[in-house]
Amino acid sequence: xxxxxxxxxxxxxxxxxxxxxxxxxxxxxxxxxxxxxxxxxxxxxxxxxxxxxxxxxxxxxxxxxxxxxxxxxx
Amino acid sequence: xxxxxxxxxxxxxxxxxxxxxxxxxxxxxxxxxxxxxxxxxxxxxxxxxxxxxxxxxxxxxxxxxxxxxxxxxxxxxxxxxxxxxxxxxxxxxxxxxxxxxxxxxxxxxxxxxxxxxxxxxxxxxxxxxxxxxxxxxxxxxxxxxxxxxxxxxxxxxxxxxxxxxxxxxxxxxxxxxxxxxxxxxxxxxxxxxxxxxxxxxxxxxxxxxxxxxxxxxxxxxxxxxxxxxxxxxxxxxxxxxxxxxxxxxxxxxxxxxxxxxxxxxxxxxxxxxxxxxxxxxxxxxxxxxxxxxxxxxxxxxxxxxxxxxxxxxxxxxxxxxxxxxxxxxxxxxxxxxxxxxxxxxxxxxxxxxxxxxxxxxxxxxxxxxxxxxxxxxxxxxxxxxxxxxxxxxxxxxxxxxxxxxxxxxxxxxxxxxxxxxxxxxxxxxxxxxxxxxxxxxxxxxxxxxxxxxxxxxxxxxxxxxxxxxxxxxxxxxxxxxxxxxxxxxxxxxxxxxxxxxxxxxxxxxxxxxxxxxxxxxxxxxxxxxxxxxxxxxxxxxxxxxxxxxx
Numbered sequence: 001x002x003x004x005x006x007x008x009x010x011x012x013x014x015x016x017x018x019x020x021x022x023x024x025x026x027x028x029x030x031x032x033x034x035x036x037x038x039x040x041x042x043x044x045x046x047x048x049x050x051x052x053x054x055x056x057x058x059x060x061x062x063x064x065x066x067x068x069x070x071x072x073x074x
Numbered sequence: 075x076x077x078x079x080x081x082x083x084x085x086x087x088x089x090x091x092x093x094x095x096x097x098x099x100x101x102x103x104x105x106x107x108x109x110x111x112x113x114x115x116x117x118x119x120x121x122x123x124x125x126x127x128x129x130x131x132x133x134x135x136x137x138x139x140x141x142x143x144x145x146x147x148x149x150x151x152x153x154x155x156x157x158x159x160x161x162x163x164x165x166x167x168x169x170x171x172x173x174x175x176x177x178x179x180x181x182x183x184x185x186x187x188x189x190x191x192x193x194x195x196x197x198x199x200x201x202x203x204x205x206x207x208x209x210x211x212x213x214x215x216x217x218x219x220x221x222x223x224x225x226x227x228x229x230x231x232x233x234x235x236x237x238x239x240x241x242x243x244x245x246x247x248x249x250x251x252x253x254x255x256x257x258x259x260x261x262x263x264x265x266x267x268x269x270x271x272x273x274x275x276x277x278x279x280x281x282x283x284x285x286x287x288x289x290x291x292x293x294x295x296x297x298x299x300x301x302x303x304x305x306x307x308x309x310x311x312x313x314x315x316x317x318x319x320x321x322x323x324x325x326x327x328x329x330x331x332x333x334x335x336x337x338x339x340x341x342x343x344x345x346x347x348x349x350x351x352x353x354x355x356x357x358x359x360x361x362x363x364x365x366x367x368x369x370x371x372x373x374x375x376x377x378x379x380x381x382x383x384x385x386x387x388x389x390x391x392x393x394x395x396x397x398x399x400x401x402x403x404x405x406x407x408x409x410x411x412x413x414x415x416x417x418x419x420x421x422x423x424x425x426x427x428x429x430x431x432x433x434x435x436x437x438x439x440x441x442x443x444x445x446x447x448x449x450x451x452x453x454x455x456x457x458x459x460x461x462x463x464x465x466x467x468x469x470x471x472x473x474x475x476x477x478x479x480x481x482x483x484x485x486x487x488x489x490x491x492x493x494x495x496x497x498x499x500x501x502x503x504x505x506x507x508x509x510x511x512x513x514x515x516x517x518x519x520x521x522x523x524x525x526x527x528x529x530x531x532x533x534x535x536x537x538x539x540x541x542x543x544x545x546x547x548x549x550x551x552x553x554x555x556x557x558x559x560x561x562x563x564x565x566x567x568x569x570x571x572x573x574x575x576x577x578x579x580x581x582x583x584x585x586x587x588x589x590x591x592x593x594x595x596x597x598x599x600x601x602x603x604x605x606x607x608x609x610x611x612x613x614x615x616x617x618x619x620x621x622x623x624x
Contacts, residue, residue, distance in 0.1 A: 014156055018148070018357065021350050027343045033328075033335040035343045038144045038401060041152035045394035048155040049387055052163070056383045061167050 003058040010051050018044055075238055077224050077431075078270065080440025081447065085282045088451070091298050092286025113296055113375040115384035121296045122372055122385050123392050124303035124452035126158065126363060128209070130514040131396055132310065132449045133216045136429075137422030139404025140414075141566075143342035146404070149356040150515075151397035155390030157360035162386045165364050166373045168532045170382070172618070173374040181370050181528075182468040188531045188618055190610055191539040194546075195468045201524070201550050202367050202464065203495070206457055208517040210499040213454045215513075216423055217447060218276035218503065223427035224443045226269030229415050237268010244271050253420070264417050276503055279447065280496050283454045288489055295455045296375065302448035307395060309445025313430060314399035316442070320433035321411050335402070337409035349581070352569055355590040362521035364528050368453075368460035396449075403429060461495050462488030512566040515587075516557060523549035523592035526600055534604075535615045541604030548599035549592060556588040 023036050030039040113121065138146045169184070178184045181202070182195040227237030234241070241249065241262045251265030252258070266272070287295055315327065322330025341347065363369055376382060407414055407425050418428045430442045466488045470479065479487070527545045530537040560568035569585040577584065609615075 011156070011160070015357070018153060018156065019350065019354055020148070024350070025344045025346050027340055029332075029335050029343075033331040034402075035144045035335065035338070035405070037343070037345060038147050038398060041148040042394050042398050044148075044152040045155040045390045048152070048159065048390035052159045052390065053387045055159075055163055056386055059163070061163065 003054075007051065007054045007058050010054065014044065014048055014051060017047075076436035077440035077443060078238055080437065081221060081224075081443055084444035084447070085278070088282060088286055088298060088302075091301060092289040094297070113372075113381065114377050115381045117296055117300055118372070118376050118381045119385040119388055119392075120300035120303045121375075121456070122162070122369065123389060124299035124306075124449075125368060125372060125456045126154075126366075126453075127303075127306075127393075127396055127449055128213055128453035128514075130212055132306065132400055132446050133220065133423050133426050134212070134514055135397055135400040136404040136407075136426040137424075139342075139401040140407045140425045141422050142348070143344065143408075144338075144401055144405050145345035145348050145353070147397055147401045148345070149348070149353060150359060151393050151401070152390075153357045154360040155393045157357065158363050158393075159386045159389050161361065161364040162373075162382055162389065165528055165532060166385075167379050167382050169370060169373050169528075170376050170379055178374065179371070180464050180467045181365070181367055182464065185527075185531060185542065188610075188614065189537070189539045189542050190614055191542070192472070194539070194542060195472070197543065197546050197550075199464060199468050201520075201546055202365075203461065205517055205520040206367065206461060207495065207499055207502070208513055210454065210457055210495070211502055212514050212517070213450045213457075214276045214280060214499055214503045217279040217450045217454075218272035218274075219421070219423045220427045220443060220446050220450070221275035221279075222266060222269040222272045223418075223424050224269070224431045224439055226267035226431070228432075229263060229267070229417070232263070234263055234267045237266075238270070239266070239268050241268070244274070248273055253417070267417075273504055276500060279451065279454070280500055283451050283458060284492065284496060287455050287458045287492070295459050296372075298455055299452045302452040306445045306449040306452070307392070309442050309448075310396055310399060312438075313434070313442045313445065314403065316434050316438060317403055317406070317429055321406055321409075321429075323411070334406045334409065334411060337411050338405045339408055342405045342408050349569075349577075349585040351577070351584045352587055355587040358522050358587065358589045358593055359515060359518045360522075361525040361593070362518035365521040365524040367464055368456040371460045371463060372456065400426070458492050458496065462492040465491035512563050515589075516560070516563050519587070519589035519592060520549070520553045522589050523553055523596045526593065526597040530600060530604075532618075535619045536604055536609055537600070538604045538607045538609060540607040541600045541602075544603035545596045545600035549596040552592045552595040553588075556591065560588070 018041075020037075020040055023040055026036050028036040030036055034042075135146060135151070172178065172184060176184075176187065178187075182198055185194045185198060186192060225238040227234045229235075243249075244266065248271035249262055249266045250260035252260045253264045262268075286298055318334055319327055319330045322333035324330040324333050345353065373382075404425060406412075407429060412429070412432070414425065414428065418424045426446065427443065430439050430446075434442055466484050470484070470487050524546065527542055527549075530545075531542070556568075556570070557563065568588065570588055570591045571583040571585055573582060574584050575582075
């Protein structure tokens with residue numbers, strides 16, 4: 001399997017994992033202060049950032065070489 | 075009074091920033107509207123994030139969490155972390171490449187070429203402007219509420235005490251307000267409560283943003299966005315720490331956090347009142363970023379495609395940094411650790427400024443308010459600028475011909491149109507307020523319903539002119555029909571209910587967000603009409619889908 005396919009599979013998994021009906025009526029406080037519904041979705045945000053990092057490495061849609069695009073400094 | 079002085083100082087600082095940016099202004103409309111394609115990754119990240127995080131993110135999320143509980147984060151924040159970056163990757167980079175290659179400044183210019191239709195702007199322009207207006211309304215309304223609440227007095231024994239201004243300082247129509255859903259006569263307690271009256275505060279914010287946008291154009295807007303995004307992120311975290319500590323009332327910060335969260339009522343900790351299918355269809359709302367005209371313009375400012383990498387990766391993290399504290403604060407406000415007075419509870423937009431006012435002290439309260447205003451203004455500025463650009467490029471230039479207006483005249487026309495729209499929005503903000511969150515969701519839903527159009531334009535060569543017209547008309551028609559059915563956003567829990575034999579919660583219905591129905595309508599219309607109408611010419615297909623491209 002190409003890395004790009006793996007990244008798209010990971011994105012699909014994130015979308016499915018986002019529907020966490022298993023925590024719907026759970027009142028647990030993670031670390032004693034963070035409601036589990038919030039903690040779980042904060043982890044989804046972290047996982048999304050990692051997945052998008054992989055996407056920029058393996059699924060980049062631009063075929064322009066960086067050298068042809070000028071340098072970024074800001 | 076200290077809060078008012080700090081807020082005034084902050085606004086003055088913004089004006090200086092606009093003046094600073096104007097000194098680098100190259101005097102061309104290209105520089106004014108797109109900063110001459112010079113924006114690198116960091117500025118692009120901050121300006122895109124600052125633009126997408128508006129009053130909706132701070133004031134709206136806290137208010138909605140106060141009303142509906144912590145499920146709000148999953149409904150819009152974590153889903154946005156996935157969907158926004160998806161749009162930046164799939165749409166933003168492609169749009170930038172095409173925009174740079176063919177010198178596009180607006181969405182309509184792109185669609186005009188891609189669809190081989192000179193007149194697509196005639197229906198797309200009013201739809202886009204019509205959807206930006208409620209988005210502007212969110213910021214204008216929220217800025218007035220925030221400034222008013224932090225400068226207002228407290229209510230004790232049915233009387234307003236310790237306000238910045240005495241009753242009678244301002245004309246009666248500015249000071250008196252009506253209790254929502256009540257026949258009681260207007261009173262000071264439900265009006266300005268000794269603070270800066272909302273209409274005046276909103277007017278001041280509109281004026282400040284207009285001035286620095288006019289002075290600095292896109293470069294000034296990007297600088298101001300970056301500065302304001304840093305301000306609201308840092309001060310947002312400070313707000314969270316201060317409110318947690320004060321509310322929990324324990325010796326250590328950690329113990330205060332635990333005390334505050336342990337006091338949240340059970341129904342606000344769970345999502346038992348949110349149907350799972352409604353939660354699922356909320357995921358369509360963040361698709362709106364694909365069609366935000368102001369974001370389209372920000373994408374075009376990028377120096378290179380590589381500049382998009384940092385925004386794509388960091389956007390979900392930034393969303394978490396801003397939303398998690400706001401949602402927790404909103405849930406804490408429902409606990410018995412603090413009494414929320416009825417006028418504040420009746421207006422969820424006022425919950426965050428009320429807590430800042432009550433728990434932070436005057437100086438810190440002033441600084442934190444500046445942070446909230448920064449979030450609001452960092453969206454307003456891009457929207458103002460974008461409206462001017464769209465009017466000049468999509469209406470005036472096609473009508474007058476390419477060479478009939480000088481750069482100076484184009485800038486003048488853009489600025490006059492912006493002023494017209496701001497006056498209209500300000501007028502609308504004076505009517506009965508809506509929940510920022512509800513209004514935001516309706517506005518975003520409208521843009522989301524146009525998502526199939528931009529996606530197909532970039533990835534489906536078979537999309538035709540007639541298919542695009544059908545898509546826009548179906549999106550606009552379904553939005554108007556459903557918005558009316560929701561009593562013009564007065565019903566915050568409006569859903570499209572489809573009777574089905576089996577549901578997870580056993581209520582016999584799928585309760586879907588209206589956005590799901592709108593996207594279904596626009597997609598079906600676009601695909602059906604495209605496949606039965608004449609395909610675009612080979613030249614256009616080769617232009618937008620070159621064979622050597624991946």
